[in-house]
Amino acid sequence: xxxxxxxxxxxxxxxxxxxxxxxxxxxxxxxxxxxxxxxxxxxxxxxxxxxxxxxxxxxxxxxxxxxxxxxxxxxxxxxxxxxxxxxxxxxxxxxxxxxxxxxxxxxxxxxxxxxxxxxxxxxxxxxxxxxxxxxxxxxxxxxxxxxxxxxxxxxxxxxxxxxxxxxxxxxxxxxxxxxxxxxxxxxxxxxxxxxxxxxxxxxxxxxxxxxxxxxxxxxxxxxxxxxxxxxxxxxxxxxxxxxxxxxxxxxxxxxxxxxxxxxxxxxxxxxxxxxxxxxxxxxxxxxxxxxxxxxxxxxxxxxxxxx
Amino acid sequence: xxxxxxxxxxxxxxxxxxxxxxxxxxxxxxxxxxxxxxxxxxxxxxxxxxxxxxxxxxxxxxxxxxxxxxxxxxxxxxxxxxxxxxxxxxxxxxxxxxxxxxxxxxxxxxxxxxxxxxxxxxxxxxxxxxxxxxxxxxxxxxxxxxxxxxxxxxxxxxxxxxxxxxxxxxxxxxxxxxxxxxxxxxxxxxxxxxxxxxxxxxxxxxxxxxxxxxxxxxxxxxxxxxxxxxxxxxxxxxxxxxxxxxxxxxxxxxxxxxxxxxxxxxxxxxxxxxxxxxxxxxxxxxxxxxxxxxxxxxxxxxxxxxxxxxxxxxxxxxxxxxxxxxxxxxxxxxxxxxxxxxxxxxxxxxxxxxxxxxxxxxxxxxxx
Numbered sequence: 001x002x003x004x005x006x007x008x009x010x011x012x013x014x015x016x017x018x019x020x021x022x023x024x025x026x027x028x029x030x031x032x033x034x035x036x037x038x039x040x041x042x043x044x045x046x047x048x049x050x051x052x053x054x055x056x057x058x059x060x061x062x063x064x065x066x067x068x069x070x071x072x073x074x075x076x077x078x079x080x081x082x083x084x085x086x087x088x089x090x091x092x093x094x095x096x097x098x099x100x101x102x103x104x105x106x107x108x109x110x111x112x113x114x115x116x117x118x119x120x121x122x123x124x125x126x127x128x129x130x131x132x133x134x135x136x137x138x139x140x141x142x143x144x145x146x147x148x149x150x151x152x153x154x155x156x157x158x159x160x161x162x163x164x165x166x167x168x169x170x171x172x173x174x175x176x177x178x179x180x181x182x183x184x185x186x187x188x189x190x191x192x193x194x195x196x197x198x199x200x201x202x203x204x205x206x207x208x209x210x211x212x213x214x215x216x217x218x219x220x221x222x223x224x225x226x227x228x229x230x231x232x233x234x235x236x237x238x239x240x241x242x243x244x245x246x247x248x249x250x251x252x253x254x255x256x257x258x259x260x261x262x263x264x265x266x267x268x269x270x271x272x273x274x275x276x277x278x279x280x281x282x283x284x285x286x287x288x289x290x291x292x293x294x295x296x297x298x299x300x301x302x303x304x305x306x307x
Numbered sequence: 308x309x310x311x312x313x314x315x316x317x318x319x320x321x322x323x324x325x326x327x328x329x330x331x332x333x334x335x336x337x338x339x340x341x342x343x344x345x346x347x348x349x350x351x352x353x354x355x356x357x358x359x360x361x362x363x364x365x366x367x368x369x370x371x372x373x374x375x376x377x378x379x380x381x382x383x384x385x386x387x388x389x390x391x392x393x394x395x396x397x398x399x400x401x402x403x404x405x406x407x408x409x410x411x412x413x414x415x416x417x418x419x420x421x422x423x424x425x426x427x428x429x430x431x432x433x434x435x436x437x438x439x440x441x442x443x444x445x446x447x448x449x450x451x452x453x454x455x456x457x458x459x460x461x462x463x464x465x466x467x468x469x470x471x472x473x474x475x476x477x478x479x480x481x482x483x484x485x486x487x488x489x490x491x492x493x494x495x496x497x498x499x500x501x502x503x504x505x506x507x508x509x510x511x512x513x514x515x516x517x518x519x520x521x522x523x524x525x526x527x528x529x530x531x532x533x534x535x536x537x538x539x540x541x542x543x544x545x546x547x548x549x550x551x552x553x554x555x556x557x558x559x560x561x562x563x564x565x566x567x568x569x570x571x572x573x574x575x576x577x578x579x580x581x582x583x584x585x586x587x588x589x590x591x592x593x594x595x596x597x598x599x600x601x602x603x604x605x606x607x608x609x610x611x612x613x614x615x616x617x618x619x620x621x622x623x624x625x626x627x628x629x630x631x632x633x634x635x636x637x638x639x640x641x642x643x644x645x646x647x648x649x650x651x652x653x654x655x656x657x658x659x660x661x662x663x664x665x666x667x668x669x670x671x672x673x674x675x
């Protein structure tokens with residue numbers, strides 16, 4: 001088991017008649033930052049909760065840090081740090097009181113020095129006496145990460161930790177995630193931000209409770225097999241209208257004065273976009289397929305399969 | 308600035324939609340007035356009739372039979388049987404009866420001789436409202452039943468009313484011990500249910516469950532402070548009862564402590580059960596009110612228990628507060644001991660066992 005932090009096989013979870021997670025398998029190498037992507041309601045939170053023993057899967061097996069997720073939830077809970085999607089520390093306790101409480105729940109020896117070290121590490125010392133409710137979003141997330149990593153877990157499960165946080169706070173947060181990762185901590189993090197996804201070593205994309213792809217982040221685009229062209233210039237709307245009906249074009253993404261036209265069939269796609277080459281004010285060039293295009297493509301395909 | 312009717316209507320419609328979706332609040336708005344109406348209309352009777360009455364028959368004869376007949380037709384008394392001379396104290400202390408008619412030996416003979424013999428009515432006056440009407444009517448009943456033996460204006464027999472436990476007929480005597488039950492019901496059940504629901508509502512329960520903390524550890528840690536709060540409330544109220552209202556404490560401290568501890572446990576487990584049913588603190592509070600309302604109205608706290616019709620008394624017997632108030636009144640005012648209040652204690656034990664089992668089976672160990 002060396003080298004693997006989490007390994008799950010065929011995880012399935014139903015709420016009533018709705019299958020939220022369907023036959024989900026994946027393996028997370030130790031020390032990796034693993035990105036967990038997918039639309040809202042795709043089963044990311046449910047999967048994470050099953051991995052740390054908060055939910056019992058209806059079927060499937062798995063281990064986290066060498067412990068069975070079905071039979072040894074307590075061993076896992078004392079070695080895993082879990083950060084919930086919604087801030088879930090005590091708003092009417094101070095920053096220090098919250099950390100102190102978590103340290104005691106984990107029965108850490110010498111609570112005081114552990115909490116002091118965490119306050120220092122996360123620059124929370126000046127805010128130690130502030131009520132958690134009065135912290136801004138970014139600081140709340142920082143406190144939550146400090147609380148989740150207080151017991152030096154070998155594995156961090158972060159559920160959309162940066163949702164609704166400003167760009168600078170998000171960057172700080174990711175600096176900390178990378179620092180933890182360098183120290184040997186395995187990180188599984190769910191996110192909707194593409195700039196965060198590219199920072200992950202691996203990415204799993206799930207939709208409708210199923211894993212659609214699972215690969216090193218720089219191989220995702222190639223695996224999806226999508227080709228992309230970029231058209232830049234003024235008056236793009238008629239061009240877009242025409243291309244949407246063109247053979248070989250699977251999807252179009254607009255970025256202000258440019259658009260990305262993607263398709264599976266490289267030849268047909270090239271023929272479709274080349275007809276606009278040389279038009280006044282337009283430049284047509286081949287582009288690298290981005291993660292976002294790849295995911296939207298996957299998502300659209302998944303929709304056709306499931307709905 | 309003009310108020311726009313369409314905007315007012317928009318808000319109004321939205322409010323109705325939300326009102327209909329919040330089932331519990333809706334049930335409160337419809338249910339509580341209805342329940343109150345039914346209880347006040349049919350169950351509650353501030354002039355209670357048919358109170359249990361026993362007779363210590365020291366003598367028998369036409370005059371005695373006329374008096375008993377008169378008491379029954381007055382509808383205040385419900386003659387339930389005879390009692391031996393030595394057992395009257397026990398019968399009153401254990402709430403077996405409200406009145407005891409004591410006919411002294413040689414009553415008929417003395418009556419005929421014109422000696423105006425005493426005829427005694429022993430009254431459990433701990434609830435002055437309940438006993439008041441019957442006691443008030445007694446002299447008149449005796450007078451008319453024995454009128455033919457008298458001469459002119461002088462009464463043939465001398466009715467003596469013996470108000471036990473609360474000779475001055477002060478309502479505080481009865482209200483204060485009862486209030487102990489009401490306050491504990493209110494605060495214990497509500498505070499625990501709200502404190503526990505708060506964790507789920509705010510999402511902090513997920514944080515707790517994600518640590519190796521056991522559910523039992525969470526429960527014990529959360530409930531213990533409220534046991535302490537309950538104990539403080541009891542001590543405060545006892546001191547106030549004694550020094551502000553002069554309510555005596557005649558019975559056994561041991562029986563009292565056991566009754567209070569049992570009752571606190573019942574209410575904590577009730578609060579715990581509500582917290583497993585409610586999703587928000589608001590719902591938890593509303594559930595507490597559904598229990599609180601009948602606890603006030605049907606427990607004998609505000610209105611005499613004996614005055615209610617059979618179905619209301621049956622419902623009242625289902626309410627833990629009823630048994631607790633009964634036990635505490637007997638202990639404080641009548642000097643009852645453990646054996647005397649046992650009939651009120653075992654229902655509390657059963658209630659606790661049932662509620663705690665229900666709550667524990669419903670408690671979620673995971674987030675499922």
